[in-house]
Amino acid sequence: MKKKKRAESSQVGTGVFKLKKGMSYGRIRPDNERFCDVIILLKEVNGAQDGDKVQYVLLPVVKRRKTACFGKITKVISLTDTYFAERKRLLGRFHLSERFSEPVASEAEKTVQLPENKKRSDCRKAFCITIDPVDARDFDDAISLKKVGKDFLLGVYIADVSHFVEQGSRLDQEAGRRGLSVYFPWGVVPMLPEFLSEERCSLKEGVERKAVACFMRLSPEGEVLQYDIERVTIVNKKRLTYEGAQRILEGKEKAAFPGLNMLLKRMGALARVLKQRRLAEGGLDFNLPETRVLLDDKGLPDKLLQPKRIWTQSIIEEFMLMANKVVAQHLESRRSHSLYRIHDVPGLELSEKVRKLIRLRPAGISPLPAHADCRDLLQAVRNSGVEKTVHKMVLQSLPKARYSTNNRGHFGLGFDSYTHFTSPIRRYPDLLVHRLLFAEGTRSLSDKRALVELERAADHCSTAEERSLKAERDAVALCVCYILAGYVGQVFQGTVTGVAPFGIFIELKDMGADGLLHRSRIRPGDYEFEPDTLSYYSRSEKKSIRLGDMLTVRLDRVNLTLRHIDLAQV
Incomplete structure (x- = not known):
């Protein structure tokens, strides 16, 4: 473990001020994590409160204080300045870089000159479309679908990134290092330079593009x-948004050209069949809406939304799942080294948690048999007041999905074989899978060197994914805190979403954000945590607070730097 440096006395820095009640001094945790905490005597606080982002200067070193850093606060940083400072700090914390080096950017621009030396089918007349979020900037996938007798012929077209990113090039090394694109409410840290991710590779409407079908x-x-997997040339006939496609399906909007309405209806019918089949074969069906942050024209968080999932999102999801499954089965059948997306069968911890939830039966859950599993539980709470809470608890109890050369199946999806093939613009594992599909003279299972290289890539990509998910959640939490800071002191109705020894997590109604009601602030003061029932119980009131209950709370304090939302019971 590295020893932290004692800062020089001339240092001016920023950090988070922490002040405990009854103490004669506070501490600043510097943003520069290489430096030790700075002690601030109360006379040097300059009006700062516990949790404030502050600017400080170190005081001259005194002999008897050689082992400590003392300083004084020179400025309390404003909420807006704190927000932008935290955005910048977030990139450093997760080792993310928005810019590409000049050699990498230059190499990306030169890919336009790459000759076509691969066999490629002409599918430019295929009636293919893209359906993506309204704010999408890179388009990985397009879809075509037609009937052949009673059967369906589904075409999934994926941007041929491997044509532009040559193995071992500087561009490839940088993409591999990044692992994947990271999406924030204010922008994206891309895996590939924008010239490729948003232009040359992206399946934009009306433009001829190279793809893998x-x-x-x-x-x-x-x-x-x-099935058949091949390199093709396509032209995306129409770029649709999820919302626009949904309106056409529901008859609320006229299709842009003949045949589009029929195509969408056909896609909806096939997706319904695929989803029913997947769930019948053991797939889990989670319903966890994501918090979406809207920014104002100054780039500041303005609104929080939790839009309901619409059917057109499920249509594309089912088609991508099917393509990934087929590609995984194809790679496995060749008996050569491959990259899989695996999700292990959960252990006893999940079974115990599921049994506890079934036994507790939070408000809104119908009776379940003792032998019920997590699939039964997820279905039982569908459309109830605790659906989101229970789905979140089950999901957090599952093992993490990851990349591996050893195919062990995907428990959550109910697939024996699965990989990632459909997003090579934003995920490096998908790019690796594209290369494996068309590798000349595929390496046999006995090639140990190739296996070690692929295993190393799988581990790195799994780590990069975990880092990016943490960064994305942290960015949303920062935006949520910024917005809620404007509501401090207001009273909300909230739903209990979590119970822990230190307090109760409550989702504020109409805000889509969770805050913490610390156990010391639960009224009356004799509420005690009951681990066996996941609740707090008051002997004087003879009442319990449990999952799904509604409480009235006041938003007491918000800390952007620590991402804390503190509540008080009313």
Whole structure:
């Protein structure tokens, strides 16, 4: 463990001020994590409160204080300045870089000159479309679908990033180092330079593009009868948003050209069959809406939304899942080294948590048999007041999905084989899978060197994914705190979403954000945590507070730097 440096006396820095009640001094935790905490005597606080972001200067070293850093606060940093400072600090904390080096950027621009030396089918007349979020900037995938007798012929077209990113190049090394693109409410830290991710590789409407296609002939019951994977050239006929496609499906908006309405209806019918088949084979069906942050024209968080999932999102999801599954099965059948997306079967911890939730039966859950599993539980709470809470608890109890050369199946999806193939613009594992698909002279399972290289890449990509998820959650938490800082002192109705020894987590109604009601602030003061029932119980009131209960709380304090939202009971 590295020893932290004692800062020089001339240092001016920023950090978070911490002040405990009854103490004669506070501490600043410097933003520069290489430096030790700075002690601030009360006379040097300059009006700062516990949790404030502050600017400080170190005081001259005195002989008897050689081992400590003492300083004084020169400025309390404003909420807006704190927000932008935290955005910058977030990038450093997670080792993310928005810019690419000049050699990498230059190499990306030169890819336009790469000759076509690969066999490629002409699919420019195929009636393919893209359906993506309204604010999407990179378009990985396009879809075509037509009937062949009673069967469906589904085409999933994925941007051919491997054509532009040559293995071992500087561009490839940088993409591999990043691992994947990271998406924030205010922008994206891309895996590839924008020249590629948003232009040359992106399947933009009306533009000829290189792609890798997975054609699947499916029975009316959703069974794959045959498939073909090949390099193609396509032209995206129409760029749709999820919301726009949904309005066309519901008859609320007229289709832009003939055949589009029928295509969407056909896509909806096939996706419904595929989803029913997947769930029947053991797949889990979570319903956890993501918090979306809207920014104002100054780039500041303005509103929080939790839009309901719409059917067109599920349509694209089911088609991508099917393509990933077929590609994984194809790679496995060649008996050469491959990269899989695996999700292990959960251990006893999940079973115990599920049994506890079934036994507790939070408000809104119908009775379940003792032998029920997590699939039964997820279904039982559907459309209840505790649906989000229970789904979140089960999801957090599952093992993390990861990349591996050892195919162990995907528990959450109910698939025996699965990989990531459909997003090579934003995920490096997908790019690796594209290369494996078209590798000349595929390496046999006995090639140990190739296996070690692929295993190393799988581990790195799993680590990069975990880092990016943490960064994305932290960015949303920062925005949520900024918005809620404007509501301090206001009273809210909230739903209990979590119970822990130190307090109760409550989701504020109409805000889509959770805050903490510390156990010391639960009224009356004799509420005690009951671990067996995941609740707090008051003997004087003879009442319990448990998952799904509604409470009235006051938003007491918000700390952007620590991402804390503190509540008080009313």
